[in-house]
Amino acid sequence: MIKRPAYPPRDTVTVMRSVLLALIPGIVTMTIFFGPGVLFNLVTAVLTAVAAEALCVSLRGRALRPRLRDLSAALTGVLIALSLPQAAPWWLTVAASGSSIILGKHLYGGLGQNPVNPAMLGYALMLISAPVAMTTLWINPLTTPGFGAAWVAYVGQANDALTGATMLDLYRTEFLSLTAIEASDHPLFTNAHLGFIYGYEWAALAYLIGGLWLIYQRVITWHTPVGLLVTLIVITGFFSVDPDTATPVWVHLVAGAGIFAAFFILTDPVSGATSPRGRLCFAIGVGLLTYFIRTYGQYPDAIAFSVLLMNFAAPTIDHYTRPRIIGRESSVKGSGGR
């Protein structure tokens, strides 16, 4: 195993390997509850990502081996696979992963130069382009499919009985006429172990463990995950005065991509803000936007949009929070004036 380094690891391969290792508990839990579709997605997305990376690098006539060995394409593949619906057909995974790498990364010259998070860009592109597949093919963890059923979904004929909308979506569409008590009679709540939502509770816990390990390893700092999760808890708590009309706090926290994103998506060092204060602003921004888009927007899980929006805000945040080098610029912080 990797020892706890005394200083933050600078080398890309080490960082990527740590993040991939930290995702293992999440992948295992997801597979247990949501079936082998998770693994199909994973293999497809990683293969597509690596192939797209190889294609782009060789088209530009650059050296191939160092790019493939740094694992960054594979990590993008894993992240996009874990964000997609578990009963996604193969073409959706291929398109999402391919567009992440080609449009999100190599259009801007490859590793370290992308202004937005490639995985979230791929996700958002698919959500707009194939909204039916992206919103209806989520596996209901109470009816985990076997290998056969998962394969059938993978080739494009998902069984309606196994799939549906996400929990966040159900709150927006189906639970509207119910009281909070009636809504919590949903089998996904009554079967849950930790009182959250069946299946999602263990997945969230697994991502949390992986994420905490990353902080312990000093691969990521606490600012981003704490910023996002605290903001999400505070704002959803603030607005859930009337439990009959508001989606409960724990659903916001556990049912969507909240914890996964807090540790593995927002922490992308390239497309986020750079200073600790900037990262905190970035994460708080994502939290606020997520709440408002989830509550009032047209598309269900808002993490991807919020991350993209804050990615675009990151350079401006940096512009105003970056510690200035003394003597180089007159540093009137926050005013931007010259």
Place this chain on the structure above:
Amino acid sequence: MTDLLLLIVSAALVNNFVLVQFLGLCPFMGVSSRIDSALGMSIATTFVLTLSSVAAYLLQSLLLIPLDVMWLRTLAFIVAIAVAVQFTELAVKKASPLLHSVLGIYLPLITTNCAVLGVALLNTNRAHTLAESVFYGIGAASGFSLVLILFAGVRERLQLADIPEPFRGASVALITAGFMALAFMGFSGMTRS
């Protein structure tokens, strides 16, 4: 009051003037290579946009409708905008020469910023009242300013990137603006009007 605030949110985020309604793209692409110049352009545009919203409303309700010459609308509005820009320039010059040296260069550009004429036309198309016109103008201007400044920040960063040759310059800028429009689609459907 809530309605008026929603009008701002709608014009600034949900139906962002630049990224959703495609207005004011020329300055958006032209003046967004640095945050500081974007900031100057934003302030100047916000001022003129609000002023011309009011001017267009008055022109329409005091002149065009009573005389029943609505078909002269385009002609009348563009003249009003040109006058508003000229007026702003003079006023700023008198009030603060310092401000004029900062904003002066942006002012002539604003006459042909289609967002300014666009906001006037949309106000009349949607039969906005005076208050609604003003708030719609403010919303449009803040939406324009927001994306202009954010995009300038992104473009400062892109200048350092090793972009593949055919995509350099306008191509990558437009595609990135497209991704920004994609992110703004998260806001779609937020105001229910």
Place this chain on the structure above:
Amino acid sequence: MTLRLALFGLIAGVFVSVIYVITEPMIIESKEEARTKRLYSLAEPLLNDGRIGNPVNEVLTSNAPVSLINPLPVTPINDGELQIGAVIPFRALDGYSGTIKLLLALDRERRIVGVRAIDHKETPGLGDKIDTRKTDWILQFNGLRYVDLSPTEWAVAKDGGQFDSFTGATITPRAVVNALAKTLAYVETHPEIVGGEK
């Protein structure tokens, strides 16, 4: 120089005015033709015999559903002197993204001739399938009368009704079907709107 500019302005004004005077009658005709064409695609069978009358504002009774605006602008369709049907606007207030505006054409027996969504902000690829430019979903109501089904059957299949919704969106088709049913129920009790008798 200002004088010269004013002269330019004058010439411009005169030029535009001349064009306006020439085109004005054509514009009125063209506008009317566009309106007829839009109604024609909705109420074709009725318009084979009938002609579009002038819109009238019908004042509704207090029990009118929210799907109808009051007073209701009704476009009658006449065959000679006799009214053989009407086109009425209605709306569904509970779409996924706000109000969906629709048009409904009924014959004098209150049979649906056509329904169209004319303005909505539903999600592209999901809720926008109510639009005839995307799918034919909304054509399934053609030929139905309100009394052909029981009130509980006037609902989407998910709510135990007769009408299939489309994959991915529940809210939008539900909103349309419910608003349509309420509108039809009201017209059933006020048949004079479409030129019929009780």
Place this chain on the structure above:
Amino acid sequence: MRLATVWLDGLWDRNPGLIQLLGLCPLLAVSNTVDNAIGLGFATLFVLVISNASISLIRHLVDEAIRLPAFVLVIATLTTSAELLIQAFDYPLYQSLGIFLPLIVTNCLILGRAEALARREPLLVSTMDGLAQGLGFFLVLVSLGAIREWASDTIILAALPPGAFIALGMLIALHQAIQKILKRFRSKPQPNTQYRRVRTTGDIP
């Protein structure tokens, strides 16, 4: 020879839509369907040709002080006329073009050609330039419309705002790639790219 350059510039080398990035607003907004694209393309072409011609005719009558307002007046007059004519002959087109029909007034391309060329050149060259630039704009608008309409059957994104930006960005990349290949075959060096850009879009320090 002079006219050949005018045509080559308008259609390819300095295409208004792909190189000068003028008239971006209508280009992106109205390219959702081919019909709209053709309608607005023609309207713009009409205004551009006649405005170039008339500005060339009055070029000795205007001096520095009233140049800009006079040009705007000419363009606004022509735009209003185009608006009225389209209403008279194709009302549904008028409705689907919405505010982008009156917004031809602020299309930087038109004022740009007036400033850069028509106010100095004789009638024939100015008219030809208007035709060439307008046709260049028309072709980009219609191809963008065709691409977006065709792609939107399978990719919903193509019909939506982000699709417009991305499709135009891709077209520009294609143009730049082809231009690079063409460069190798052309014997004479490229025309000076430091053209005087119109103040409407110029990059400001």
